[in-house]
Each structure stands twice: as C-alpha cells, then as structure tokens.
Amino acid sequence: MPETAKPTVTLKDVAEASGVSVATASRALAGRGDLTRGTRERVADAARSLGYEKSVATRGRPTTLDPRLIEFVLGSFDDAWTDAMTTGAREAAFRxxxxxVLTLDRPDPSDDWPTRVATRRPSGVVIGIIRPTARQLDEIRGLRIPIVLLDPMSDPEGELASVGTTDWQGGYDAGVHLANCAVDRFAVVTGVPRYRFGRAREDGFRAAIAEHRPDADVLHIDSQWTDAPLSADLMKLVTDKRPIGVFACNDEMALAVYRAAARAGKRIPDEVSVVGFNDEPRAATARPPLTSVHQPLRDMATRAIELTQELRRHDEPAHERVELPCTLVVRGSTRPR
Structure with missing residues (x-):
C-alpha cells in the first residue's frame, strides 16, 4: 500500500500553534525583531513539535541557521586591551x-546590542569585559546561541562559560616580588567599582604580603580603572619618607603612581617600587619601564572564540571557567634586595 505523503507544515501552522501572528513567527525563527525570550522559545518549540522545515517553506531560499559569524561585543574599541583582544578573536575566527562581527555596547537603550545580534543570528557570541544585564542575557539565551563571557566583571557562578586569567595568582606573584624589594611598607591601588578581577588581584597580593612580610600593613587606595586621576590619596601615599612598594591592579593606575611620585620628587624604584597589571604597551616604554603582570589577552580571546564552537556541539554544555596563566614581567620600576 503506498505511503501517504505527510502534509507540509507552513509558517501559518507554527504561528497558530504558538499563538502569535505569522509576521511574529517569521521574525522569531529568523532571529529578527525585538521579541521577548518567551515568545522566541514558544515559536521555536512549536516549530520543532510540528516538524516545520524552513527550507521547504521558503521554496529553496538558502538557510540562515549558521551564517558563519561570531559576534564580539565590547564596550569600546579604543585602548590597548581591546586591540589585543580583537586581534586574538579575529585570528581565531578566521582560522x-x-x-x-565587532559590536559596540551603546548607552542608548533603543539601540540595544542583543537586538542587533538577534538580527544577524550569529554562530556564537563573545561578550568582553562589559556587564550584560539579566534581560540582555535572557534575550540572547532565547536565541539558543552559545555565549562566552571574556574577563567578566562579576562571577557568572556557572551560569555561563567564561574565559579569564589567573588574577589571584598574578596578584600573589606581584606581592612576593615586592616583598623581596627594599621597601618598608606596602599599598594596593584598585579600581572602583570593585570588579571580580580587581578583588582577586588584591586578595592574592595581600596573601603574599601576609606570608612573606607578616609584620607589614597593606594600605588600600581606591582609584579609577581608566583615566586614573592624580588623587590626594596617591600623593599622600608617596610623600612618606619610608620606601614603599605599590601594587596597582592595572597599568593605568600604576602610571598614576608614577605621576604622584614625580610630583612629590620621589625616585622610582629607589623610594617607590611599582608593579602594574595587564602589561600593556605603555608599560615597556614608561620611564623607568614598568614591572607588570602580563595577561595573555590574545590567547584569552582565541580561547573564547574556540569555546563558542565547542558549546555548539553539546546539547547541555558545561558552563566552565577557563583560566589562562599570567606571568610577572620584571622591569626597572622595582629593584629586588
């Protein structure tokens, strides 16, 4: 007995089953439009249960399920950190x-980056150092696109995969190095807000000083992560006659310590020893060259791109945190005993 042909499932069938209009169903399946996560998931579930085949319904138009795009979302593209990250991401994606696709996190709520991502529906999304909102993450999750956080500001606590560096160990190595310099007191300069990586770096530094110089106190100075000012607290830090070892949680703040020392007439490293973090290009060209903890930024971006593709191959991927090791690069801003 001949087999009865299965009726073709249309987009109208999917729309009726999910309780939306045909236009909304089309936008949801194409990843277009500013739709809620619930609507996207309801339409996708209806399409799967009905056996809807987009390629049949669109009369042979090419599928856009995998456009071979990876979206890299950043808050800016104008500093050494993003330059290194973008280079690593680009090389990995091309390989x-x-x-x-480079996507800017704009402050305009009407031009939100998840809507632009939904329009392109890429094969993966890497979110670099910005803090996505719960609504933004829900919208991307609704698209069922792999997400990887790159050096996130807060701990994703296993909800999303992330890539970073060994921040605690980097701070610890900086502390061990300064503990062996000819200084009598110590300070840590960290950025506000107190992001996850800043807390880890400070904790590692304090652990090293407590272990190697248990009699010494560690002063805490708040600063800004970018455009670090020459503050009254920094000036007060370097004006004491006793030599001091300063660990700054990024190179921007370390160079602010340089400016404070110069204004106070203090010599680096004779009276003020300074260690930064990131090892951006300015570290090597500072006078004297800045000792800094080197982050493998390009390798971190490469690993994040690779991880988006590994997540695509698993139905229930493990949301792991990948940490690449950082290394202390000793230059002229410190002088061991």
Whole structure:
C-alpha cells in the first residue's frame, strides 16, 4: 500500500500553534525583531513539535541557521586591551572559518546590542569585559546561541562559560616580588567599582604580603580603572619618607603612581617600587619601564572564540571557567634586595 505523503507544515501552522501572528513567527525563527525570550522559545518549540522545515517553506531560499559569524561585543574599541583582544578573536575566527562581527555596547537603550545580534543570528557570541544585564542575557539565551563571557566583571557562578586569567595568582606573584624589594611598607591601588578581577588581584597580593612580610600593613587606595586621576590619596601615599612598594591592579593606575611620585620628587624604584597589571604597551616604554603582570589577552580571546564552537556541539554544555596563566614581567620600576 503506498505511503501517504505527510502534509507540509507552513509558517501559518507554527504561528497558530504558538499563538502569535505569522509576521511574529517569521521574525522569531529568523532571529529578527525585538521579541521577548518567551515568545522566541514558544515559536521555536512549536516549530520543532510540528516538524516545520524552513527550507521547504521558503521554496529553496538558502538557510540562515549558521551564517558563519561570531559576534564580539565590547564596550569600546579604543585602548590597548581591546586591540589585543580583537586581534586574538579575529585570528581565531578566521582560522575556524568564521567572520568576526565587532559590536559596540551603546548607552542608548533603543539601540540595544542583543537586538542587533538577534538580527544577524550569529554562530556564537563573545561578550568582553562589559556587564550584560539579566534581560540582555535572557534575550540572547532565547536565541539558543552559545555565549562566552571574556574577563567578566562579576562571577557568572556557572551560569555561563567564561574565559579569564589567573588574577589571584598574578596578584600573589606581584606581592612576593615586592616583598623581596627594599621597601618598608606596602599599598594596593584598585579600581572602583570593585570588579571580580580587581578583588582577586588584591586578595592574592595581600596573601603574599601576609606570608612573606607578616609584620607589614597593606594600605588600600581606591582609584579609577581608566583615566586614573592624580588623587590626594596617591600623593599622600608617596610623600612618606619610608620606601614603599605599590601594587596597582592595572597599568593605568600604576602610571598614576608614577605621576604622584614625580610630583612629590620621589625616585622610582629607589623610594617607590611599582608593579602594574595587564602589561600593556605603555608599560615597556614608561620611564623607568614598568614591572607588570602580563595577561595573555590574545590567547584569552582565541580561547573564547574556540569555546563558542565547542558549546555548539553539546546539547547541555558545561558552563566552565577557563583560566589562562599570567606571568610577572620584571622591569626597572622595582629593584629586588
């Protein structure tokens, strides 16, 4: 007995089953439009249960399920950190056969980056150092696109995969190094807000000083992560006659310590020893060259791109945190005993 042909499931069938209009169903399946996560999931579930095949319904138009794009979302593209990250991400994406789309996190709520991502529906999304809101993450999750956080500001606590560096160990190594310099007191300069990586770096530094110089106190100075000012607290820090070892949680703040020392007439490293974090290009060209903890930024971005593709191959991926080791680069801003 001949087999009865299965009726073709149309987009109208999917729309009726999910309780939305045909236009909304089309936008949801194409990843377009500013739709809620619930609507996208309801339409996708209806399409799966009905066996809807987009390629049949669209009369042979090419599928857009995998456009071979990876989205790299950043808050800015104008500093050494983002330059290194973008280079690593671009090289990894091209090696894997993908194009890389650079997406800016704009402050305008009407031009939210998840809507732009939904329009392109890429093969993966890497979110670099910005703090996505719960609503933004829900919208991307609703698209069922792999998400990787790159050096996140807060701990994702296993909800999302993330890539970073060994921040605590980097702070610890900086502390061990300064503990062996000819200084009598110590300070840590960290940024506000107190992001996850800043807390880890300070904790590692304090652990090293407590272990190697248990009689010494560690002063705490708040600063800004970017455009670090020459504050009254920094000036007060370096004006004491006793030599001091300062660990700054990024190179921007370390260079602010340089400016404070110069204004106070203090010599680096004779009277003020300074260690930064990131090892951006300015560290090597400072006078004297800045001792800094080197982050493998390009390798971190490469690993994040690779991880988006590994997540695509698993139905229930483990949301792991990948940490690449950082290394202390000793230069002229410190002088061991």
């Amino acid at each position: 894997l056969g993908f194009d890389l």
